[in-house]
Amino acid sequence: MAEAKKARKAMIKIKPKKYKVGDTVKVDFIAIHPMDTGMAKDKETGKIKPAHYIEDITFSFDGEPFTKMKVWESISTNPYFSVNYKVTKKGKITVAYKDNQGEEVLKTKKVKPKEA
Amino acid sequence: MKKVLLTLALAGTLVTAGEQFSMSKADKKMYEEMLENNPADIFVADGEEQFEDNFDGEEALAKFLEVSEKKLAEYIAGFPRYVKKMGNVVGLDQVLQAMQVEQGKSKSDLNSETIFNVLAYVKSLANDLPVSIDVKANKEMEDSYKLGEKLYTTVRGYRGLSCKSCHSLPGTVLRTQTLPEMGAANTGGTWPAYRMTLSNLVTLQARSATCMRDAGQEPLPLGSKEMVALEVYITNLAKENKKVVAIPGLKR
């Protein structure tokens, strides 16, 4: 498979779908990423696949970080991360990650609280 | 051989421990929660893009299948079907291939990411609808069903196993791996699925081929009359158990 010339895919979900200012929602982040440990062999070539995993993740709201993560190769392939967030106003949640090979991916999701 | 005998012996001596070998309720709940955040959702979204861009979407599919767009989802829930213009009982993946050929494009391999992802998206259009395959719809479906039943129950390969050998009783477990009874497990309604051990979305036929290899059998080719017949039989088991379509699935 051609190594990603396309940006790696990822998805942010906010649960529940309907929420108001003051509610605490769950922010789910799933990324398509091999999270190779550097110890496994490629089934086809027989060679060791070099380590390739997400290292740093930042969750921000309107540019202000509210959660930072440092993760390692023990996290599953196509990883999932979930935290809570208290909704204060309308805006955007951004999740940005960087992997050990320098690849950076950024995903945004609008925060749209319903009128009280 | 020795290892297995030893296992049986140990199994015999530990019967009184009473700990269930298969998943506990609490564990099952965790795995059900995982379904809400299935990495396959991203593959399905990718499939949607490809379906719109390269297959001209629902309008084209409905036109090809000669049904109204309104009834498309329901029609999808009844696959595999005998599609007259293709002269065969086929799965939706084969329909996608035929669409490509009709559009003057080269057809994607049934074992490709394109087909897997687009198939998953197309099938997901029927989510929550009952699995409605009709194995009595016409002679072709009846024949396919009979062939599928035969394949499911016939022993083949050097291990002397048939699908039925491992997949007939609910709760069957082999070294903690569940061997689902396919009707109760809704196998027909939950594939394509994300396989955790592969970190990838695959179809039922692709998964079956892998299982056949592990079971010591020559795998049936994807899209072959036999493989489709097997899928017909398995899908009908889901229908008999009144299951609904739930794509993408999440499996070991």
Place this chain on the structure above:
Amino acid sequence: MFYKLKQKKNNLKKKGKQMERRNFIKSLMMASAAATVATPSMLLANESAKEEAKAAVVKGPNDMPLADAIKAITDGKEVKESDMIKLTVPEIAENGAVVPVKVEVKSPMTDKDHVKSIHILNSKNSNSRCADIMLTPANDKAYFSTRVKLAETQEIIALVALSDGTFMKAGKSIKVTIGGCG
């Protein structure tokens, strides 16, 4: 004629063996289906053999055993077991590639009193660190969920750092098995 008889004998022998195997496998299947037993220890990834094998294998750059990882996080400070930490993991992992882990810590998550970070660690992977999560009061709840890869049966530990500089932890064992057919 003699040759044909020999062939017949061989075929019968083959069939006989096949039948033996079939019956044997049938009985195995029934035993599996009927058995409600605790995991026979030999089916669990053989632990001591793996330890030895591991010692011989080339280590990765992130390798760090559990004790060292804990020390690096706590700087040697005391860590108490705490039931304020709710660690949810499966008892038996359906597969070792994707094992769900959820951590919830009772905390008001105010500026004055909150969980600063949650550290997910494992006891047997060559790199015992899975994830460090730095939370803030904006999270409102000290909660984190993810999925990890576990090569063998081992413990998952949630090590929690509080805003007052103290540490606490909770751990749970997860059985990781070879699985049946593939």
